[in-house]
Amino acid sequence: MAGYGIIGCGYAGGIHADNLAGLPGARLAAAFDLDYERSKAFVRDTGAYAAPTIEELCSNREVEAVIITTPNNSHVAPAILAAEAGKHVFCEKPVALSLKDTKEMLDAAEKAGVHFFAAHTTNFIRGVQTAKALLAAGEIGELLMIEAVHTDWAGPQKTIGWKQTKEISGGHLYHHMHEVDLICQLAGLPVSVYAKGKNLVHHGDGCGDEEDAIFLNMELPGGGFASLTIGSAFRLGDHFVKLQGKMGGILMDFKNSFVRLEHDRGETLYPMQENEAEDEERRNGYRKNRTDAGKGFGKPGMKTSSWMQTIFYKELMCFDEVVRTGNAAPGCETLLDGSAALNCVKVLDGARESVAVGMPVRLEAR
Numbered sequence: 001m002a003g004y005g006i007i008g009c010g011y012a013g014g015i016h017a018d019n020l021a022g023l024p025g026a027r028l029a030a031a032f033d034l035d036y037e038r039s040k041a042f043v044r045d046t047g048a049y050a051a052p053t054i055e056e057l058c059s060n061r062e063v064e065a066v067i068i069t070t071p072n073n074s075h076v077a078p079a080i081l082a083a084e085a086g087k088h089v090f091c092e093k094p095v096a097l098s099l100k101d102t103k104e105m106l107d108a109a110e111k112a113g114v115h116f117f118a119a120h121t122t123n124f125i126r127g128v129q130t131a132k133a134l135l136a137a138g139e140i141g142e143l144l145m146i147e148a149v150h151t152d153w154a155g156p157q158k159t160i161g162w163k164q165t166k167e168i169s170g171g172h173l174y175h176h177m178h179e180v181d182l183i184c185q186l187a188g189l190p191v192s193v194y195a196k197g198k199n200l201v202h203h204g205d206g207c208g209d210e211e212d213a214i215f216l217n218m219e220l221p222g223g224g225f226a227s228l229t230i231g232s233a234f235r236l237g238d239h240f241v242k243l244q245g246k247m248g249g250i251l252m253d254f255k256n257s258f259v260r261l262e263h264d265r266g267e268t269l270y271p272m273q274e275n276e277a278e279d280e281e282r283r284n285g286y287r288k289n290r291t292d293a294g295k296g297f298g299k300p301g302m303k304t305s306s307w308m309q310t311i312f313y314k315e316l317m318c319f320d321e322v323v324r325t326g327n328a329a330p331g332c333e334t335l336l337d338g339s340a341a342l343n344c345v346k347v348l349d350g351a352r353e354s355v356a357v358g359m360p361v362r363l364e365a366r
Helices: 011-021 036-043 054-059 076-084 099-112 126-136 171-175 178-187 276-288 306-325 339-357
Strands: 002-007 026-032 065-068 088-092 116-119 143-153 192-198 213-219 225-231 233-245 248-253 258-263 266-271
Touching: 002 011, 002 054, 002 076, 002 306, 011 026, 011 036, 011 306, 026 036, 026 054, 054 076, 065 076, 076 088, 076 099, 088 099, 088 306, 099 116, 099 339, 116 306, 116 339, 126 178, 126 233, 126 248, 126 258, 126 266, 143 178, 171 213, 171 225, 171 339, 178 225, 178 233, 178 339, 192 339, 213 339, 276 306
Parallel strands: 002 026, 002 065, 065 088, 088 116, 143 225
Antiparallel strands: 143 233, 192 213, 213 225, 233 248, 248 258, 258 266
């Protein structure tokens, strides 16, 4: 039975711990959090060990693989420590807040001969997998353009969490990197990115320091284009990814939880989540969080949604297969070979640079 260690006993760590309990052949062996009392509460009734340090967790013989769920700017050190201790690494998104840090983590895993898995969870959503399959089957012909939007409105918060602190989260651009990852997964690394962004309305008490409106335009390697609009300054928010092809189009509508294929032969609808109950749950989640853009989402101890529990479980199953066999399931290869992590952060770093210099940034040679 494979033993797992979890570093970071917050919201995401809790989901992974619950899923480990239901994953055949796997168990939680140890956990660490900077708040040692939280660590002890986290492992209570599981038989797992509350490690007082990351080093002790990584040196634990019962731990074969480590799951890192700490805030975004604190993935590098535990990932390298785990790799150097001979443990396989599962790292939550974004893997790191710079290309330099991402390369250091991947290099450490390669040098140690262990696997590094980028936890880009959106790839495990049923609707995303459906869209990828439709595209690969030629249902819309050659992919020409991608339009992605992930926007909402957030008012002042009672407390400013780490997700609203740009130094820790990387801001909207890095923390909500799923659409950038999808663009790279579907079309490859863009040739260039031109980005604009600023904090338009979130100033004063209860507001963080991240840009609340960011706009990216990308040139795709096949000659087409992609765009991304993201932020929390949008009273009329939306969340979708549109794929425009020569013979049709695919809409991944995350807010209304469905996928739509359109071409000359008509229109076909597909579920976004695993079943109708999960689709309705997701739709209701957007309605519930419409005034804070999910800023209160993901706090330690918060009960997760069924649809999110499902995609986390599917993702963990994929990593567990890697731990047991050394191979990634079909469709998960880029999460294991480093390309997904590298391509995503190349775009994010390029967009950050573009905002700073006011010019397009080429990505191919980065």
